[in-house]
Amino acid sequence: MVRVIFCLGFVSFWVSTIAQPKNNLLLQFVPVYAREVVRLDSGIFICPDSSGIQIETFRFYISRVSVYKNEKLLWTEPMSFHLLDAAIPASLKLSLVMPAGTSFDQISFNLGVDSFTNVSGALGGDLDPSRGMYWTWQSGYINWKLEGTAAAAPTRNHEFHFHIGGYSAPFATLTPVILKVDNQQNVNVFVDLHRFLNGIDLKTENNIMIPGHNAVRLAKKAGTIFYTNP
């Protein structure tokens, strides 16, 4: 009991002297397929067009979230690694706490996990290898996982699998994303899977699960489907 009081005393002391007012930014990611929101928390998503595509899994990492004013870097989130999963709504909402008065007009993040982190052994939290986003037969994070079925795919059960990753040259897939923003408190970031899948011929390309040229090309494509204004 005495120990607990010591601790509480310490914490309140710390809070009163060191803590300062903060700026809060709520970054809400919204996976969409064209105009339709892609939700996977209660089942698969059937694309509302004639593509014959159904989406079952959509998860990706973002890291190094930063804000800028007039191209000048103002703030980078410390320990910035987030696993976003369309099946877990809470994972799509990032609450960023930065110094009070930070006023910005642009945000950036990396799609994926950087190479240093990829060679740093077992890590915890969103980076824990048990989260299903780590390759087993070869070390490295899967930066982007999109799975489902497509009428066009001549595979077993018409399945497609895009496990995009790879951290070392010449097959590094970490992709920077830069977005203009005009709101300081709430920013919606849309991720349009229609733009991603539209550019892929699922008849011939439906199973990318290793680092290489194809993964690099698809990572670049994935970097272009984020936007803030519909």
Place this chain on the structure above:
Amino acid sequence: MKKYVIVLIGLLWYMAASLKGDTTVRFHVPAGWPAPVYDFTKNPPSAAKILLGRALFYDPVLSADSTISCTSCHLQYTAFTHVDHTLSHGIKGSIGTRNAPATMNLAWSKLFMWDGAVNHLDVQPLAPIAHPAEMGSSLDSVIFRLQRSTTYKKLFISAFGDSIVTGERLLKSISQFMLTLVSANSKYDQVKNKVPGVAFSLVEEKGYSLFREHCASCHTEPLFTTNSFANNGLAVDTTLNDYGRIRITHAAKDSLLFKIPTLRNVEYSYPYMHDGRFKRLQDVINHYTSGIVQHKTLSPELMRPIVLSADDKVDLLAFLLTLTDKKFLFNPDYSFPKEIFLNPAKE
């Protein structure tokens, strides 16, 4: 200010008390060895974590049908490799495509597996756990099984202060155990360390100089490997078509390059090579003198034939046997942790 200090001491005391019972362990680097590659500051060793890792290493709970543990393929008495078969055997009798390497001195290794597919010791267990021909499971199902075990609840509490099982904790504990597998007490080491009364015989001495002339560029002392990759002139086995490092790098220069294995305890780590093709050390030596296959990526050192007389071969073999470290092979700290699995009430 004084109040602040008192409160801080209180906090530290509380933290120390909650981790009570665990002792930190210093990693010992043998005299004359290079600095380890493994970053111990990210995973500071402790007695309780090493014990937890040792339990996991010996426990078939890691495999899908609870029949295979790490030690099924990495047996202490044979330098942590398996012996009876050339390719490793996993769950339901399935056969893998490679021979398990002798596993020791892992703190000095940067890349793991014959092709370097694994970039850090911590993430190495993911491969056998998930491989359908090895343990056929997955990290999250292992975590699920461990969470329901009272034995592991206790082990996690003493290692981490609470019973939460995470992938990070599990992997780092297995690393801590594997990092303790240091072999540095062979006859060779005793001669190098000038232990009184220990000396090479004449045959061993001659073998040592032949070794330094022909083998040491790749099997470099004191680890007996540079830990890099080389093509040592093995013919491709067309039933396996294993081209080694190129699978990872996709670079033509890496075709048929394999990780240079350590030769410590090589007397016990048969069969030899990535596919276990040689049963006896004599076969290996004959490979280097008369079996080298020319190939674009063959290491330059091996392009000119190595010429060894019958006596030379005997000498070289005698030297290789001085790398046997009986203390390592029979160290009770590395063996099946009876005290965990046999005595206490299990579930």
